[in-house]
Amino acid sequence: KQRRLLLILLILLAAVCVGYFFLLRYNKQQEEAAETEEEDTSITIYPEDFDSSAITALSYYYEGEPLSFSLHEEEETWQYDADTKFPLNQSSLTGMSTQLQSLTASRQVQDNLNNAADYGLDDPIQQVTATDSDGTKFTIYFGDTNDAANVTYIYTSSSEAVYTIDSGLQDYFTHSLLEMIVEDELPEPDATAVFQNIT
Numbered sequence: 430k431q432r433r434l435l436l437i438l439l440i441l442l443a444a445v446c447v448g449y450f451f452l453l454r455y456n457k458q459q460e461e462a463a464e465t466e467e468e469d470t471s472i473t474i475y476p477e478d479f480d481s482s483a484i485t486a487l488s489y490y491y492e493g494e495p496l497s498f499s500l501h502e503e504e505e506t507w508q509y510d511a512d513t514k515f516p517l518n519q520s521s522l523t524g525m526s527t528q529l530q531s532l533t534a535s536r537q538v539q540d541n542l543n544n545a546a547d548y549g550l551d552d553p554i555q556q557v558t559a560t561d562s563d564g565t566k567f568t569i570y571f572g573d574t575n576d577a578a579n580v581t582y583i584y585t586s587s588s589e590a591v592y593t594i595d596s597g598l599q600d601y602f603t604h605s606l607l608e609m610i611v612e613d614e615l616p617e618p619d620a621t622a623v624f625q626n627i628t
Contacts, residue, residue: 471533474594476587479559479567484526486560489602496606498522502562509606516611525601529559532569534592535580542589548582549573550591557602558586571599 475481488497497510498517507522509515538548545551549572558568568586575582580593618624 471535472537472592474532474534474583474585474588474592475567478563479565479587480561480563481530481532481559481567483562484529484559485562487522487525487529487557489557490555491603491605500526515606518609518611521604521609526559528598528601529557532594532598534583534594536593538582538591538593540590542584542591545572545584545591548591550582550584555599555602574599 485500485502486498488495490496498507499510500506500522501508507517507519509517542550550570553570553572555571556568557571558566560566566586570584570586572582572584572591574580574596575593576596578593579596581596581599583592583594584590585592
């Protein structure tokens with residue numbers, strides 16, 4: 430009976446130890462989750478009536494010339510609006526759209542454009558307009574880039590507040606139309622082929 434009692438006590442002690450271990454682990458996970466939430470300082474810049482997950486059109490300027498593209502919803506392919514037969518590299522537009530879908534600001538610098546020139550926003554160097562599936566348009570105006578902080582100053586069509594965003598976004602909208610063309614694949618003839626004529 431004493432051995433049986435001792436065995437039962439040992440089992441209970443082991444169960445308590447295991448339960449305590451999992452309780453400590455759970456508390457640690459909760460603390461880490463709380464710290465992550467506290468550190469998330471991203472700011473949503475899209476208005477409520479704009480659906481960034483359903484972007485169907487994009488436009489921006491390259492060397493002063495407007496470039497605009499639309500998503501052919503049935504075929505789920507992007508087209509160049511001025512020439513729908515243009516062989517457009519789909520990954521270029523997909524990359525732009527994806528970046529805009531998850532776009533947030535890292536900081537709000539001020540809530541107006543009173544000192545726009547301090548941020549290069551009195552004469553924006555670039556503007557990007559996205560249109561969602563309901564036809565709602567949203568434009569981002571790009572100003573100066575702070576290389577030390579790796580951020581770019583912007584304001585949007587829905588607010589005159591000045592924000593900072595990751596400076597890498599602007600790189601997606603610095604391509605000419607020809608840089609987004611699907612290149613032809615040249616044929617590779619058999620190594621033993623003898624050419625009689627080349628055109």
